[in-house]
Every structure is written in C-alpha cells, then in structure tokens.
Amino acid sequence: MADTAPSTPSRAVSRPVSEALLNEKWDRCLSNLIIKSSLGLGFGVVFSVLIFKRRAWPAFVGVGFGAGRAYEECNYSLKAAARDIRKQA
Amino acid sequence: MLRTSLQSVRALGSRPAAAAASRQWPVSAARRAVVSGQRFYASDKKRSDETKIPASETLTAPSTPPPPPSLDTAASTTIPSKNVPLTPPSPDSVATEAADIAPPPPLPTPRKKKGFFRRLRNFFLTLTLLSALGFGGGVWYSRINDNFHDFFTEYIPYGEQAVLYLEEMDFKKRFPNVASRVAGRRPDGEQVTVPAQSGASWRVADTRETAGRQSSAVQKVAAAKEPSKKAEPVVAAQPKETKLPTAEAKAEDLQKSAPAPVAEKKRTAKKVAEKKAVEKKPVENKPVEKAPEPETALVPAATALVPTQKPFKAPEVDEPSRWPPASPIDPLAVPNAADPVVQDLVRMLNDIITVINHDGANDRYGATIGKAKGEISKVGQKIRDIKTSVEKEAAQQVRQRVDGFDQAANDLVARLEAAMSVQEQQFRREFEAEMDRLRKSYDNKVQLIQERERQLAEEKLNNQLLEQAVQLQRAFTQDIKKHVEQERDGRLGKLNELTAAVDGLEKLTASWNDVIDANLRTQQMHVAVEAVRASLEDAHHPRPFIKELVALKEIAAQDPVVDAAIASVHPSAYQRGISTPAELIDRFRRVAAEVRKASLLPDDAGVASHASSYVLSKVMFKKQGLAAGDDVESILTRTQTFLEEGDLDNAAREMNGLTGWSKTLSRDWLGEVRKVLEVRQALEVIQTEARLQSLKVE
Numbered sequence: 012m013a014d015t016a017p018s019t020p021s022r023a024v025s026r027p028v029s030e031a032l033l034n035e036k037w038d039r040c041l042s043n044l045i046i047k048s049s050l051g052l053g054f055g056v057v058f059s060v061l062i063f064k065r066r067a068w069p070a071f072v073g074v075g076f077g078a079g080r081a082y083e084e085c086n087y088s089l090k091a092a093a094r095d096i097r098k099q100a
Numbered sequence: 101m102l103r104t105s106l107q108s109v110r111a112l113g114s115r116p117a118a119a120a121a122s123r124q125w126p127v128s129a130a131r132r133a134v135v136s137g138q139r140f141y142a143s144d145k146k147r148s149d150e151t152k153i154p155a156s157e158t159l160t161a162p163s164t165p166p167p168p169p170s171l172d173t174a175a176s177t178t179i180p181s182k183n184v185p186l187t188p189p190s191p192d193s194v195a196t197e198a199a200d201i202a203p204p205p206p207l208p209t210p211r212k213k214k215g216f217f218r219r220l221r222n223f224f225l226t227l228t229l230l231s232a233l234g235f236g237g238g239v240w241y242s243r244i245n246d247n248f249h250d251f252f253t254e255y256i257p258y259g260e261q262a263v264l265y266l267e268e269m270d271f272k273k274r275f276p277n278v279a280s281r282v283a284g285r286r287p288d289g290e291q292v293t294v295p296a297q298s299g300a301s302w303r304v305a306d307t308r309e310t311a312g313r314q315s316s317a318v319q320k321v322a323a324a325k326e327p328s329k330k331a332e333p334v335v336a337a338q339p340k341e342t343k344l345p346t347a348e349a350k351a352e353d354l355q356k357s358a359p360a361p362v363a364e365k366k367r368t369a370k371k372v373a374e375k376k377a378v379e380k381k382p383v384e385n386k387p388v389e390k391a392p393e394p395e396t397a398l399v400p401a402a403t404a405l406v407p408t409q410k411p412f413k414a415p416e417v418d419e420p421s422r423w424p425p426a427s428p429i430d431p432l433a434v435p436n437a438a439d440p441v442v443q444d445l446v447r448m449l450n451d452i453i454t455v456i457n458h459d460g461a462n463d464r465y466g467a468t469i470g471k472a473k474g475e476i477s478k479v480g481q482k483i484r485d486i487k488t489s490v491e492k493e494a495a496q497q498v499r500q501r502v503d504g505f506d507q508a509a510n511d512l513v514a515r516l517e518a519a520m521s522v523q524e525q526q527f528r529r530e531f532e533a534e535m536d537r538l539r540k541s542y543d544n545k546v547q548l549i550q551e552r553e554r555q556l557a558e559e560k561l562n563n564q565l566l567e568q569a570v571q572l573q574r575a576f577t578q579d580i581k582k583h584v585e586q587e588r589d590g591r592l593g594k595l596n597e598l599t600a601a602v603d604g605l606e607k608l609t610a611s612w613n614d615v616i617d618a619n620l621r622t623q624q625m626h627v628a629v630e631a632v633r634a635s636l637e638d639a640h641h642p643r644p645f646i647k648e649l650v651a652l653k654e655i656a657a658q659d660p661v662v663d664a665a666i667a668s669v670h671p672s673a674y675q676r677g678i679s680t681p682a683e684l685i686d687r688f689r690r691v692a693a694e695v696r697k698a699s700l701l702p703d704d705a706g707v708a709s710h711a712s713s714y715v716l717s718k719v720m721f722k723k724q725g726l727a728a729g730d731d732v733e734s735i736l737t738r739t740q741t742f743l744e745e746g747d748l749d750n751a752a753r754e755m756n757g758l759t760g761w762s763k764t765l766s767r768d769w770l771g772e773v774r775k776v777l778e779v780r781q782a783l784e785v786i787q788t789e790a791r792l793q794s795l796k797v798e
Contacts, residue, residue: 029764029766029767029768029769030695030766030769032764032765033697033698033710033765082707086706089707093701093703093761094704096760096761097760099764100759100760100763
C-alpha cells in the first residue's frame with residue numbers, strides 16, 4: 012500500500028487506481044471501526060460512571076455496539092461495490 | 101285532492117288533527133256502511149267518497165258553502181245516491197224497471213248484518229240487473245249510433261242477435277203489408293192472368309160468347325206472336341188459296357140469302373146441335389168447320405175460330421143467311437192478317453156483322469155488308485200489291501245500291517292501284533336518280549383520290565431523285581476531300597508525327613517529375629514514421645509524441661489510410677505518451693498481487709468473505725509457465741508468462757478473461773496495455789501504407 016502512492020502521485024489525486032479500490036475500502040472500514048468502537052467505548056464509560064456505578068460491562072457493550080455498527084457499514088459498502096461490478100459486467 | 105285539502109288546511113293554520121280525521125272519514129264511513137250491510141259498488145263508493153271529501157275540506161275553509169252534515173247523514177245519503185245512477189238506464193224497458201223495483205225489498209233485510217251468502221246473493225242480483233240494463237241500453241243505443249252498433253255487435257255476446265231481432269220487429273211494425281206480401285208472393289202469381297182475361301171485350305150480352313171469345317183471343321195473340329215469321333211466307337203463298345174461298349163465300353152468301361127463311365128452322369136445329377157440341381169442347385181449338393170447309397185448315401187457328409162461332413149464333417138469331425157470309429169473310433182477311441190495318445178492318449166488319457146478326461137486321465144490311473166485304477178484300481189486295489211493289493222497289497234499290505257500292509269499291513281499288521303504281525314508278529325513278537347521283541359523286545371522289553395518289557407518288561419520286569442527287573454530290577465532295585487529304589497527309593503527316601513525339605517527351609518529363617515528388621513524399625513519410633517509432637521506443641518513461649504525429653499527418657497529405665490510423669489512436673495516448681513494456685510488467689506485478697487477494701471472493705461478498713479470501717490467498721500455491729485452467733491463479737500465471745515473452749497482445753487477452761472483483765482491479769492496467777497496442781498497430785499500418793506508396797511510385 013505504501014508503494015502505490017509514490018508510483019502514481021498525479022493520478023491518485025483525481026481517481027484511485029483500479030487495483031487500489033479494494034484496499035481503499037479496507038482502509039475506510041478500519042478507520043470506521045476504530046472511530047465507532049471508540050465512540051461506543053466513550054458512551055459506555057460515561058454510562059458506567061453515571062449510572063452503573065463504574066461497572067465494566069457498559070463500556071464493553073458500547074465498544075460492541077460501535078464495532079458492530081462499523082462492521083455493518085463495511086459489509087454494506089462491499090456488497091454495494093460487488094453489485095456495481097455485477098451491473099457493469 | 102286530499103293533498104290539496106291538507107295544504108289548504110295547514111295554510112289556514114287550523115289543527116292538522118282535523119285534516120287527518122277528515123282523511124280517515126271516508127274509510128270509516130265505507131266500513132260502517134259495509135258493516136251495516138248496505139250494498140256498495142265501485143262506482144257508488146267513489147261517488148259517496150267524493151261527496152264527502154268537500155265536507156272535510158269545508159270544515160276549515162270559510163269560502164265554500166256549508167258542508168253536508170255528519171257521518172250518519174252521509175251514510176243515509178249513500179242509499180239514494182246508489183238509486184240515482186240506476187234510474188237513467190231504466191226508461192229503456194219496462195221489464196228492467198220492474199227488475200229495478202224488485203231489488204229494493206232485499207235492501208232492508210241485509211241491514212240486519214246477515215251472513216256472507218246474503219251479501220253474495222245481493223251482489224249477483226244487482227250484477228245481473230246491471231248487466232241486463234246495460235245490455236238493453238246497448239241495444240237501444242246501437243240503433244241510434246252506427247259506430248256503437250258495430251262495436252256492440254262485434255264485442256258483446258248475443259248483442260248482434262238482439263239488435264237484429266229488434267230491427268226486424270221494428271221493420272215489421274212499420275211495414276206490415278210489405279212483410280206479408282213478401283212472405284206470400286208465390287201463390288198469387290197465377291191470379292195475375294185472371295183480370296187480364298176478364299178485361300175489356302166487345303161483347304155486351306153473352307157470357308158464353310165471352311168465354312169462347314176469350315179463348316180465341318188468347319190464341320189469337322199467341323198465334324200473332326208465333327207466326328210473325330211464318331206469316332210472310334203464308335202471305336206470299338196463300339193468296340190464291342184465300343181467293344178461292346172468297347169466291348165461294350160470295351156464292352154461298354148469295355145462295356143462302358135467298359133460301360134463308362125456308363131453311364130457317366132446319367138449320368137452327370142443326371146449329372143448336374153443333375153449338376152444343378162446340379160448347380162441350382170449347383177448349384179444343386180445332387175448328388168444327390173443318391168438315392164443311394177444308395180450305396180453312398191452312399189458315400191460322402185464330403181466324404179459323406171466328407167462323408166457328410158465327411155458325412153457332414146463326415141458328416139462335418133469325419137469319420142463318422147472315423152467318424155463312426160472316427165466315428167466308430174471315431178467310432178473306434186471313435192472308436192479309438200480316439197487315440194490322442186489314443186485320444182491324446176485318447175485325448171491325450165482323451163486329452158489325454155480329455151486331456147486325458144480333459139485331460136481326462140481316463136483310464137490310466146484307467148488300468152493304470157484301471159490298472163492304474168486297475171493298476175490304478180489294479183493299480187487302482191493294483195493300484198486298486202495294487207491299488209487293490214496294491218490296492220489289494226496295495229490292496231493286498238494294499240491288500242498285502249494292503251495284504253502286506261494288507262499282508265504287510272497284511273504282512276505289514282501281515284508283516288506289518293506279519296511285520300505287522304511279523307512286524311506285526315515281527319512287528323507282530327517284531331511287532334511280534339518287535343512285536346515279538351517288539355513283540357519280542363516288543366516281544368523282546375516286547378519281548380525285550387517284551389523282552392525289554398519283555401526285556403524291558410523283559412527288560415522292562421527285563424527292564427520291566433529289567435525295568439521290570444530293571447524295572451523289574456529297575459523295576463527290578467527299579471523294580475530292582479524300583483526295584485532297586491524301587495529298588496533304590503525304591506532306592503534313594510527317595509534321596504531325598514530329599509534334600506528337602515532342603508531346604510524348606514533354607509528358608514523360610512531367611510524369612517523371614511527379615514520380616520524383618511522390619518518392620520524396622514517401623521518403624518523408626518513412627522518416628516521420630521512424631521518428632514516431634524512435635520517440636516511442638527510446639523513452640524510459642512515458643512521453644507525449646504529439647509533435648511527431650502532427651508532422652506525420654502533414655506529410656501524409658490527407659492520405660485516408662494514415663488519417664484513419666491516427667484517428668484510431670486514443671487521444672490520451674499521444675497527449676500523455678504510452679508506458680513502456682518495463683513499466684507495464686512492473687505494474688502487472690502489483691495488480692497480480694491485488695487480484696490474488698480477491699481471487700477467492702464469492703459472488704456477493706461481505707466483510708467476512710473478503711477477510712477470509714485475503715487470509716486464504718496467502719496460503720495458496722503459485723503456478724508456473726502456461727498453466728491450464730480458467731481460475732484466476734492460472735490466468736495470472738499465463739499473463740505473466742506472455743508478458744515476459746513480450747507478447748502484449750496475448751497478455752491483454754488473458755487478462756480480459758477475468759471476472760468480478762479481479763476484472764475491476766485489473767481494469768486500469770488493461771487500459772494501459774490497450775493504448776500501447778493501439779499505437780503500435782497504427783504505426784504499423786502507417787508504415788505499410790508508406791511502403792505501399794513507395795512501391796506504387798516505382
């Protein structure tokens with residue numbers, strides 16, 4: 012992944028190279044996962060502190076919610092891409 | 101009506117209850133009437149209702165006159181109202197009246213609310229009564245109105261019989277005599293003749309004579325009718341026969357007149373006997389005198405009878421001498437009987453004679469009577485002569501007329517024939533003249549046409565001659581020209597050859613110049629193509645070659661093949677340049693790694709399948725060389741092999757066979773390869789074109 016960027020510096024700006032399509036999706040998915048799970052963790056911690064007397068499980072539940080949400084979005088985007096490909100073919 | 105009454109009631113502001121009560125009134129009244137046993141019929145009921153409705157209205161309306169009072173009064177009025185409609189038809193017949201009067205007695209009895217059968221009986225009674233009344237009225241009215249008569253007789257059963265019977269009765273009543281006469285007409289038919297026979301007669305005293313006379317008279321009439329046709333031949337044939345009896349009669353007259361007083365008694369006795377005999381058979385018309393005078397047999401019966409009667413009288417009267425003369429006179433008259441005048445005369449004379457005989461004045465009038473007889477016979481003779489002469493004249497005239505007509509007809513026929521023949525001749529003459537004229541005209545026409553034809557032929561011949569002359573002249577001039585040309589060619593031909601050779605030389609040099617130009621051009625093209633190729637192959641990294649391409653296009657000078665080849669190249673190719681084979685191989689390696697990662701993906705792949713494909717692709721074995729199979733790995737291996745061999749075309753074909761994610765990932769690399777291939781193909785085409793041009797020139 013690091014190689015692709017220097018080889019085609021001019022083109023990458025406008026449009027991703029075809030072989031990098033899948034990698035880009037993976038990148039997005041991973042960032043999404045991190046953001047959502049951290050958000051969930053934050054909410055869980057806040058809830059555990061405010062309501063649940065600093066118990067641990069609300070934090071885990073929040074992380075799980077975030078991760079699940081990210082997974083679902085990634086799944087959706089991948090399937091949509093597959094559908095587009097099939098439509099083009 | 102009810103509604104209007106209601107409205108009026110409400111408008112006046114009175115209580116609606118009153119209106120409702122008024123509406124129910126008639127019903128209740130009718131019910132009560134039924135209960136009370138009174139008879140009501142459809143028409144009567146309605147009338148009673150109608151009479152009551154205004155009563156209800158007037159309760160509220162002040163303008164209307166005071167209404168008839170309460171229910172009881174209304175109920176009481178119904179009875180007379182029912183009787184009223186029955187009365188008008190009653191005057192027709194007394195019997196119906198009697199029947200009409202009869203029903204009232206049952207009226208009071210059913211008031212006692214008796215059973216259903218009583219009501220039924222009453223109903224049928226009134227029904228029959230009404231129908232009888234109606235029938236009678238219909239019969240009566242059908243005699244007045246024709247339309248109603250037709251309707252009545254056609255649709256009412258037994259109506260026709262009734263009307264017919266009534267009419268017949270009326271007719272008989274009006275004309276009793278006619279009816280009786282019409283009935284007994286036939287039996288009286290014989291009586292008609294009786295008064296006719298008993299009619300006027302010349303006889304004054306004798307009843308017996310009348311009987312005899314009558315019979316004779318009738319027969320006379322019959323005879324006059326019968327022999328009307330026979331009489332003429334008789335008249336023509338019998339005069340001689342009749343003349344003889346006249347002569348004899350005269351002789352007898354003379355003889356009898358002399359011994360009359362002597363033989364009086366004897367003859368009277370004889371005549372009495374004769375008369376009795378005749379009286380016994382008066383109906384038989386055969387004359388008794390046939391024996392004494394056979395000549396009369398030829399004479400008609402009428403005349404024969406007259407003499408028979410006179411002998412009867414003779415014995416009764418004084419003088420028998422008178423009688424014989426009377427009888428001969430009649431035969432005299434008979435032949436002339438055809439003539440009515442003579443007949444009348446004879447009859448008159450006979451009457452006179454009988455009168456004289458009756459009076460017994462025979463002696464005194466004998467001579468005069470004899471004279472008169474002679475005169476009459478003469479008159480008869482004359483009349484016959486006149487008749488014959490007139491007939492002859494008439495026959496002559498007829499013959500003359502016939503002759504005249506024949507002659508006229510002959511003349512007419514002859515004249516007609518003459519006229520016909522004359523006309524025929526005239527027609528023939530005209531026909532011949534017309535024929536001659538036509539023939540002449542046609543001959544003229546034929547001659548004219550022949551002349552025209554001849555002229556035409558001559559003119560044609562002249563024309564042909566002229567044409568021949570012209571042709572000959574032309575041929576002559578041509579010959580002269582030919583000769584002149586030959587003469588001229590002999591000298592000038594060589595000059596022409598020289599100029600032609602010079603022209604050829606000029607053309608040759610010109611074409612040579614063209615060849616040199618074309619050569620130059622092709623050489624330039626070659627150079628340009630080489631420049632492009634060099635610029636492509638030389639570069640280590642992509643470089644635009646647009647300048648070279650423009651130069652090539654200019655040199656090609658609108659060469660269609662070159663233009664088409666350049667147009668086939670994608671613009672981005674010469675604007676950015678094309679990647680070198682080394683670059684392509686390098687990029688392929690990267691693409692192949694990515695494609696391998698996605699090589700195990702299913703059709704509709706999610707995150708899990710992507711991850712698994714990524715992980716599993718790490719553990720897959722790699723193939724080498726030209727591996728067989730359609731899977732992604734073998735395709736990639738084959739492509740790599742082709743690329744290493746430098747076969748870009750086949751490599752592109754192999755990569756084009758990928759599907760799904762793999763194809764999407766390798767799309768850009770394929771585009772690059774295609775561009776390179778396009779450019780190479782175009783260059784090859786242009787090169788061959790340039791080679792062809794150079795070949796063409798040489």
